[in-house]
Amino acid sequence: MPVTTDRKSKTGQLTSRPDFHSTPRIDQVGVEERASRFTKRSLKKDTKLNGLRLVLNMIDLTTLEGKDTEGKVKQLCYKAMHPHDALPGLPTVAAVCVYPTMVRVAKKALEGSGIKVASVATAFPSGQAPRDVKIRDTKYAVANGADEVDMVISRGKFHAGEYNFVFDEIAAIKEACGHARLKVILETGELGTFDKVRRASDIAMHAGADFIKTSTGKIQPAATMPVTLVMLEAIRDFYYETGKMIGMKPAGGISKSKLALHYLVMVNEVLGADWLTNEWFRFGASSLANDVLMQLAKEASGLYQAGNYFSAD
Amino acid sequence: MRLEVLKTYKIYIGGQFPRTESGRYYSPLSKTGKKLANVCLCSRKDFRDAVVAARSAFAGWSNRAAFNRSQILYRMAEMLEGRKAQFIDELILQGATRAAAEKEVHLATDRLIYYAGWCDKFQQLFSAVNPVASSHFNFSAPEPTGVVAIIAPQGDALLGLVSLIAPVIAGGNTCVVLAAADKPLCAVTFAEVLNSSDLPGGVVNILTGKPEELASWFAGHMDVNATFYCEKDTDIQKMIREKSADNLKRIHFYDTIDWYSDKGQSPYFIMDAQEIKTTWHPVENIAGAGGGY
Amino acid sequence: MATTKKPIRSKKAAVAKTNSIKLKFDTGWTYAPAPESKSAASINKQYDLFINGEWQKPESRKYFDTINPATEEKLSEVAEANAADVNKAVAAARTAYDKVWKKMPATERAKYIFRIARIIQEKARELAIIESLDGGKPIRESRDFDVPTAANHFFYYAGWADKLEYAFPNRKAQPLGVAGQIIPWNFPLLMAAWKIAPALATGNTVVLKPAETTPLTALKLAEIIQEADLPPGVVNILTGAGATGAALVNHPDINKIAFTGSTDVGKIIQRAVSGTNKRVTLELGGKAANIIFEDAPLDQAVEGVINGIFFNQGHVCCAGSRLYVQESVAKEVIRKLKDRMSSLLVGDPLDKNTDIGAINSKQQLDTILKYISIGKKEGAEMYESNCRLPNKGFFCRPTLFxxxxxxxxxAQEEIFGPVLSILTFRTDDEVIEKANNTPYGLSAGVWTDKGSKIFNLTKRLRAGVIWANTFNKFDPGSPFGGYKESGYGREGGLHGLLPYIELTS
Known part of the structure; x- marks a missing residue:
């Protein structure tokens, strides 16, 4: 990608950034064919068991509702730490993902568990707020103990072609995050084409994202295998270009363990073994955990399971 | 009494009128045993040169707009009509009655006009958009085969010649044609028509000589894509099919066609020197979930 | 980032770019074996010849083994048809043609063909297993491609049987008579469908010879034809090798030869029928160019190249075996190809995770290995993936030069294996010239995001099938066949009817 713009960043460093108007082209039909090929892998025995445990361990257990309360968040945190005590030796989920106002509650509830607290920020889910508000939103979440921040990009500005605006905003939020890891939500369901998904991925990675994430969960379609594939390939190209690993988080729409395993196959075959940990791959999901637990219980007992034997949250 | 100026009958290669490189000639006779002319007895090297000319003309001719090819074929008909008297004289000299000669020239002219009209239409008739099951746009359309080697009918010296050449070049091919051995005069004169018809040099190359000497070269040349033969000689047919296997030429034997009948013209003759190309391309359907009509 | 690579100085210091950056595909999560069960398929110990609707002992009294190329174990033995058997089959086909098939109302003919299509669908799983056992192709392909596409082909042509008067303007379509059909070992059932379906739809009767290394699904198809109650003699299936094929080609009462296979044999057939009135169509070899421009969707192009050359172990006449990459993206494309090759699994064809199965025969493996050593000697640089190969059977790693x-x-000769030759180019004209610089003309691929360039290329590439921004796609409705030494005649679509009819006015 040609580097065209030289400009001063806020910190006074001279930065060069790629020309985001000429990001790689994506052919939708080809992407979908490739994505469906991953679903043809047949996972048996240990491969399946290990995969299911890995999926569980990669979940960002999420509640992002207007009606969220401290009580709800506490229950979710308990579920995160004790997914299903009837099955001993299970891994925990990776993180609990909440709104900024709930970060303090979650942080306290999860103390000592090793489970991260992720907070959405930047006027989630629309992102329609002034930059200083978004920075304050971010700083609030981090100050309350968020280990990870899930920001949304300004899709309106992106569609208007104001890539520098989008880039600068991500860079500013990254700065506001301090030590917290930054996940950048592209809201792919609003981007319209894979070409734009690729472009938004490149902008986010170059601007300092630690993770790129498909969706808020509030817009359909949310995560799909094809869109995730486009983002994984962007991550792979960025890695070859810079040597820097970027994480991936599909979010929304992944509620079945079989589908989650297909995602793992995809990560395995696009990015390889290094990405198969919750440091570099996450599922943003709420109901996926129980389906994984049901599958694990089935593998252990040989019996098909029913939802009523697994706590809702 | 004025001494008649005799015409030298030369061959037509690459838009030029050379003599045969062999320096040989033969003297076909009229029905009454009168010598018609000294005519070039072409060799395999003349054929070789003609194939080179036809090959180099192929890219340009096949890339011409079909409409433009149509205009050029129509121009050929105009030129033929304009020299009608000369063709009638030559056909009579070659043994036809005046009535038969007139009929042949008229039909030959009309045949050119018939194929002039097909140039930009047969593709529509023989193309297809194929409804494939995957998300692809898929269509098939004819394309010219390439260089066609034609041994023209030995009987209908003008009409047969035109009936073979017209569909081949209407479809964008170039060709090398061996004229009727015993009736070569109007073929050479036809070359002069071609040469004054905006037809690029090399698209049609006309040789005179003996089929029994040249047929194996017409069938064997590795840079010829198709060979058409019009006689019933089964030995030559067999030989052509055998030799053509070396580069898998397309072969057609028009040995039962009455060129005077309706069966002497149809777009299916054009298709005999066409290949079907099928093209695939993905169709993006990203808004499929919510879009549509 | 497609074109220019410049270091990016961002606040977050980028890790210096080094050659050591490499994704790890050989460690971590490996897939446990997921074999398809053989029990869903039944294979007889011995097969006779399918003549006149019944199983007949060969006049030759001879049988030959067909083996599983993945294990080298014998699967069954099949009859070897000699000239006398060919006589019987052609006579049966002639009688069926004269007495039954050409007189039958076209609508009824159509219904028989529909019936065959349906039974293939019902027996899809069994057919897929046998196809993989006998030919070595991965079950994923026989299950998802070969068998369903074969059924679809019968469906497609069944519908044509009573609509032929609409196909060719101002002409009547008449059947030719008895068609002798010889098919290759790379898509045994599918090629049988490609041959039989249009022949029956147009009112011809058939004597079909499957390849000697892969006769079993054609014999299963014979069982299906019996089950469909197709009138005896309309389809006859004779197993055998080259001599059987030659007897069929040379039989005086055959009206039409349809052959799919090598260009060398195609030429022999064209010579053999000289002096006869037999109609011929040939679907022969290829050395397809697959062309990637710098503005292409590279990841999809790479996937297309992978499918173009490694689909069916590269045993595909239209395989994209010559890759032309524009120089500015060559390094990136080659890197992506190598990464992609690392996730290709070579092994047991019956394993649902296998991407590349067994090479069809020892002989073909030897040919491929011969070309690999030629490539090395010619100074090209070889790369093969480092997957493990089974100890028994005929296997070859995906390889590129x-x-x-x-x-x-x-770069010139058809290898018919999982071996890709990579060449580079600079300009459009250069690559068109190089792509066309071959005696073959079956297929070609072009990858670019620019529409006008696609049409320039698709027009100027001299091949019968052009895939633009895709590769190795097939459909019953899509005509397939070559230019130049790749043969003549089309299979599939409306144009696929023409090889089996005589047009009269």
Whole structure:
């Protein structure tokens, strides 16, 4: 990608950034064919068991509702730490993902568990707020103990072609995050084409994202295998270009363990073994955990399971 | 009494009128045993040169707009009509009655006009958009085969010649044609028509000589894509099919066609020197979930 | 980032770019075996010839083994038809043609063909297993491609049987008579469908000879034809090798020869029928160019190249075996190809996770290995993936050659295996010339995001099938066949009817 713009960043460093108007082209039909090929892998025995445990361990257990309360968040945190005590030796989920106002509650509830607290920020889910508000939103979440921040990009500005605006905003939020890891939500369901998904991925990675994430969960379609594939390939190209690993988080729409395993196959075959940990791959999901637990219980007992034997949250 | 100026009958290669490189000639006779002319007895090297000319003309001719090819074929008909008297004289000299000669020239002219009209239409008739099951746009359309080697009918010296050449070049091919051995005069004169018809040099190359000497070269040349033969000689047919296997030429034997009948013209003759190309391309359907009509 | 690579100085210091950056595909999560069960398929110990609707002992009294190329174990033995058997089959086909098939109302003919299509669908799983056992192709392909596409082909042509008067303007379509059909070992059932379906739809009767290394699904198809109650003699299936094929080609009462296979044999057939009135169509070899421009969707192009050359172990006449990459993206494309090759699994064809199965025969494996050593000797640089190969059976790792010259044999000759030759180019005209610089003309691929360039290329590439921004796609409705030495005649679509009819006015 040609580097065209030289400009001063806020910190006074001279930065060069790629020309985001000429990001790689994506052919939708080809992407979908490739994505469906991953679903043809047949996972048996240990491969399946290990995969299911890995999926569980990669979940960002999420509640992002207007009606969220401290009580709800506490229950979710308990579920995160004790997914299903009837099955001993299970891994925990990776993180609990909440709104900024709930970060303090979650942080306290999860103390000592090793489970991260992720907070959405930047006027989630629309992102329609002034930059200083978004920075304050971010700083609030981090100050309350968020280990990870899930920001949304300004899709309106992106569609208007104001890539520098989008880039600068991500860079500013990254700065506001301090030590917290930054996940950048592209809201792919609003981007319209894979070409734009690729472009938004490149902008986010170059601007300092630690993770790129498909969706808020509030817009359909949310995560799909094809869109995730486009983002994984962007991550792979960025890695070859810079040597820097970027994480991936599909979010929304992944509620079945079989589908989650297909995602793992995809990560395995696009990015390889290094990405198969919750440091570099996450599922943003709420109901996926129980389906994984049901599958694990089935593998252990040989019996098909029913939802009523697994706590809702 | 004025001494008649005799015409030298030369061959037509690459838009030029050379003599045969062999320096040989033969003297076909009229029905009454009168010598018609000294005519070039072409060799395999003349054929070789003609194939080179036809090959180099192929890219340009096949890339011409079909409409433009149509205009050029129509121009050929105009030129033929304009020299009608000369063709009638030559056909009579070659043994036809005046009535038969007139009929042949008229039909030959009309045949050119018939194929002039097909140039930009047969593709529509023989193309297809194929409804494939995957998300692809898929269509098939004819394309010219390439260089066609034609041994023209030995009987209908003008009409047969035109009936073979017209569909081949209407479809964008170039060709090398061996004229009727015993009736070569109007073929050479036809070359002069071609040469004054905006037809690029090399698209049609006309040789005179003996089929029994040249047929194996017409069938064997590795840079010829198709060979058409019009006689019933089964030995030559067999030989052509055998030799053509070396580069898998397309072969057609028009040995039962009455060129005077309706069966002497149809777009299916054009298709005999066409290949079907099928093209695939993905169709993006990203808004499929919510879009549509 | 497609074109220019410049270091990016951002606040977050980028890790210096080094050659050591490499994704790890050989460690971590491996897939446990997921074999398809053989019990869903039944294979007889011995097969006779399918003549006149019944199983007949061969006049030759001879049988030959068909083996599983993945294990080298014998699967069954099949009859070897000799000239006398060919006589019987052709006579049965002639009688069926004269007495039954050409007189039958076209609508009824259609219904028989529909019936065959349905039974293939019902027996899809069994057919897929046998196809993989006998030919070595991965079950994923026989299950998802070969068998369903074969059924679809019968469906497609069934519908044509009573609509032929609409197909060719101002002409009547008449059947030719008895068609002798010889098919290859790379898509045994599918090629049988490609041959039989249009022949029956147009009112011809058939004597079909499957390849000697892969006769079983054609014999299963014979059982299906019996089950469909197709009138005896309309389809006859004779197993055998080259001599059987020659007897069929040379039989005086055959009206039409349809052959799919090598260009060499195609030429022999064209010579053999000289002096007869037999109609011929030939679907022969290829050395397809697959062309990637710098503005292409590279990841999809790479996937297309992978499917173009490694689909069916590269045993595909239209395989994209010559890759032309624009120089500015060559390094990136080769890197992506190598990464993609690392996730290709070679092994047991019956394993649902296998991407590349067994090479069809020892002989073909030897040919492929011969070309690999030629490529090395010619100075091209070889790369193969490092997957493990089974101890028994005929297997070959996916292989590519870089620094290949146009004049190298591996860039000119058909290898028919999982071996890709990579060449580079600079301009459009250069690559068109190089792509067309071959006696073959079956297929070609072009990858670019620019529409006008696609049409320039698709027009100027001299091949019968052009895939633009895709590769190795097939459909019953899509005509397939070559230019130049790749043969003549089309299979599939409306144009696929023409090889089996005589047009009269």
């Amino acid at each position: 870089t620094n290949v010259a146009q004049s190298n044999r591996i």
